[in-house]
Amino acid sequence: MxxxxxxxxxxxxxxxxxxxxxxxxxxxxxxxxxxxxxxxxxxxxxxxxxxxxxxxxxxxxxxxxxxxxxxxxxxxxxxxxxxxxxxxxxxxxxxxxxxxxxxxxxxxxxxxxxxxxxxxxxxxxxxxxxxxxxxxxxxxxxxxxxxxxxxxxxxxxxxxxxxxxTPDPDAIIDLTVFSDVWLEPDEALRIVQRAVPRARLALDGVDWQGPAPLPDELRPPVDVLGDEERARLHAEADAYDMAALSAPDQVDGYAIVADLVMDGFVALEVGDEDTLPPILRGLPWTEHGAVAYRVRWTPPDPDELELEKPSHAHRIARGRAARRVNALAKALQSAVGGEIADADDFLVDAGDLEV
Structure with a gap:
């Protein structure tokens, strides 16, 4: 051709x-x-x-x-x-x-x-x-x-x-690194902090308060257990709890957040991904999905992300944040390999990213 x-x-x-x-x-x-x-x-x-x-x-x-x-x-x-x-x-x-x-x-x-x-x-x-x-x-x-x-x-x-x-080529600056390599949270944090020193792990959860109470009409009838059946159920529950407490913690997703002060913040969201960009499907290393390292920017006013013509202040903040996003994506790919994709699922050459 x-x-x-x-x-x-x-x-x-x-x-x-x-x-x-x-x-x-x-x-x-x-x-x-x-x-x-x-x-x-x-x-x-x-x-x-x-x-x-x-x-x-x-x-x-x-x-x-x-x-x-x-x-x-x-x-x-x-x-x-x-x-x-x-x-x-x-x-x-x-x-x-x-x-x-x-x-x-x-x-x-x-x-x-x-x-x-x-x-x-x-x-x-x-x-x-x-x-x-x-x-x-x-x-x-x-x-x-x-x-x-x-x-x-x-x-x-x-x-x-x-x-x-004529779509604004700079309207979306988010990038994702798809890889078959998993980084533990502390490893990823060290990489992120080289590009954005103020980054921190965002692993704090919310204490579980137990299941929500059921309305009276939905509560099951109460059966009175005998001492022997009650002891058996307690023993099974204790064994399950002991096994869970003895096993190492399994982290299947985490986030790292960096405050950019006047320019909003950048977040790295890490987790398994089964729905890949079409061009990456069917490759040997994506046969069972991949790990997605999603680098997302949130501006000071998130509503401006959806404006066809955002304010001058938004565009200035976006330009500064884009360099941080690009640097972070390049650093991550250098560590885990794989491919970088933009928000439209088009592949990006790391050499084309300005930092």
């Missing part, structure tokens, strides 16, 4: 914007430098059955081949056709950013459900679909398009609504 390298004249077939169907479809608008292969990798990350039904062909320097779009099939009902180039003025006509270098035409079923619930709208989807949110296949594709646009600093033209979304 010949990868798309932009939209210089002659390299890509031109998007047929005079086709009425184009304006009814979703469009994935890519900035210069993004290749078709990158779109392919992100599609496989969410839709494992993705395949090039028709590979794209570009007319690069020194070739006489006629450029033609490829057809990338995500599922039985959804395809991406492209990449296409744009003629001067096409981006403006479609409402796309002037920096758009290539476009994929996305064909997927139109499936709408209930009107959106009130509340946060970080990605702008409630604004785009006020009469009914996408469901089923369309929902899966729309969420993937948003994630992909966020990762590639791209934009989406949203089909019949004609609204253009």
């Amino acid at each position: 010949e990868a798309a390298r932009g939209s210089a004249p002659g390299e890509l077939p031109v998007l047929p914007i005079d086709d009425p169907g184009i304006r009814r479809h979703y469009l994935l608008a890519l900035p210069d430098g993004v290749t078709a292969d990158e779109v392919d990798v992100l599609a496989v990350s969410r839709f494992p059955g993705t395949t090039w039904q028709v590979p794209p062909r570009s007319a690069g320097p020194g070739t006489t081949a006629r450029p033609s779009p490829g057809v990338l099939r995500l599922s039985r009902h959804t395809t991406l056709t492209g990449p296409y180039g744009l003629r001067p003025g096409d981006a403006l006509s479609l409402g796309l950013p002037a920096t758009t270098a290539a476009v994929f035409d996305v064909t997927t079923p139109r499936e709408r459900g209930e009107r959106p619930y009130p509340g946060g709208d970080r990605d702008g989807l409630k604004r785009v679909f006020p009469d009914g949110m996408p469901v089923r296949e369309e929902e899966r594709v729309v969420l993937w398009l948003v994630s992909t646009a966020r990762r590639l600093r791209a934009s989406i033209r949203t089909g019949d609504a004609g609204v253009v979304l």
